[in-house]
Amino acid sequence: MKELLVITALLFMAQVGYSQESNTLTQDRFEAEADALVLARDTKKITELQYAQSSAKLIKKFMPEQYELHTLADYRIFIATKLEKKKISREEFDYLISERVNEYRAKIKKVEDQAKAEEEYQQIRQRIAERDRLSREEAYRAQMAETEAETARQQQSIGIATLLQGIGNAFRNAAPRAPVTCSSVPVGASLSTTCY
Numbered sequence: 001m002k003e004l005l006v007i008t009a010l011l012f013m014a015q016v017g018y019s020q021e022s023n024t025l026t027q028d029r030f031e032a033e034a035d036a037l038v039l040a041r042d043t044k045k046i047t048e049l050q051y052a053q054s055s056a057k058l059i060k061k062f063m064p065e066q067y068e069l070h071t072l073a074d075y076r077i078f079i080a081t082k083l084e085k086k087k088i089s090r091e092e093f094d095y096l097i098s099e100r101v102n103e104y105r106a107k108i109k110k111v112e113d114q115a116k117a118e119e120e121y122q123q124i125r126q127r128i129a130e131r132d133r134l135s136r137e138e139a140y141r142a143q144m145a146e147t148e149a150e151t152a153r154q155q156q157s158i159g160i161a162t163l164l165q166g167i168g169n170a171f172r173n174a175a176p177r178a179p180v181t182c183s184s185v186p187v188g189a190s191l192s193t194t195c196y
Contacts, residue, residue, distance in 0.1 A: 030062045048093070052080035072104050 037058065041051040056073035063069055076097060083093040182195040 026062060030058065033058055047080075047084060049077070049080040049084045052076040068104060068107065072100060075100050 034055065037046075037051055037054050040046045041048065046054070052073070056070070056077055059066075059069055059073045079088070079093055079096050082088045083090065088096070180195050182193055184191050184193040186192075
């Protein structure tokens, strides 16, 4: 069975932003070296302290910028030193390491949860922005449709007015005019004509 520290490191490596191929190669190399250390410890070829020191070097080699994980590995060295000097029992050692690993995992989970919440927040903001954009476009289209409808109504009104004026002119032009009666009366050497 793999050591808690190794499992935690592997879990961390799976979450790190390496490229998929690079991540797989790194994990494979790390896992091979970690398995060799676990085997050496389990077969009593190395002590718990030597295992802790070697696993800390391994973690620092493969994950040089992960200071929280380095701190966890250094804590294991500290506790392994106490175990080797018989200041704590094996049960206490296992308990202390397990507790620290669980604390580390809780921190990782909290960071993941915060990152997930931030991502969800950004997605919500994008959806709201998209809805706003669509709403503005829809409002613009509605305004344009209303303007076009108003223009059409005005043109229709102008058309109707022109039609009515044309009909009126046609009636006026087609209506018979009253007969004009004219009478001429000689006045001296000239003629005076009166029409009514």
